[in-house]
Amino acid sequence: DTAVSQTPKYLVTQMGNDKSIKCEQNLGHDTMYWYKQDSKKFLKIMFSYNNKELIINETVPNRFSPKSPDKAHLNLHINSLELGDSAVYFCASSQEQGFPYEQYFGPGTRLTVT
């Protein structure tokens, strides 16, 4: 009964490939997020999305695109992977109504680009 789950946990791939990371939440939340954690543990928001709007951090390359088939899922698709994309990617979710934006995080996906 994991609240926020991500697959895969580890992803090793070569430069130039296209890959996706899946995220699912069973909390009934209406907003989901993707964060990137670099090798120095710095966490940076990439996207936030609910059924009303997608907010993109302006520093995120357009090779990254979130795709939401429904409220419970927000997948991250990455085109033409680069070495600098190696990081841990965390999905999170929150409920816009109620406690303001308390976010619940998934276990992370460690992406290694070779």
Added chain:
Amino acid sequence: AQSVSQHNHHVILSEAASLELGCNYSYGGTVNLFWYVQYPGQHLQLLLKYFSGDPLVKGIKGFEAEFIKSKFSFNLRKPSVQWSDTAEYFCAVNSGSARQLTFGSGTQLTVLP
């Protein structure tokens, strides 16, 4: 744009020592403040949060934090740390109208047995 500063990058303590981790933010309006902990190899877990009311908030595992509006600070404290508190600690903030969290750079806490 809001920003969060955590000045202690790495703190090393012995068990039973007291802990205080600094967190300062730059935003003049209404803020929501959070401390998250990340144990080695694990995801972020919420330790405590402040939205309004009593500026001294208590969280899980004996942690507490005090919101001092005049100092734009939200420092994390624990009277007596344990070896199991070894982890990375992140302060985060969002403003009243924003969903996204802005995180500090994190503080690695190492507790020696």
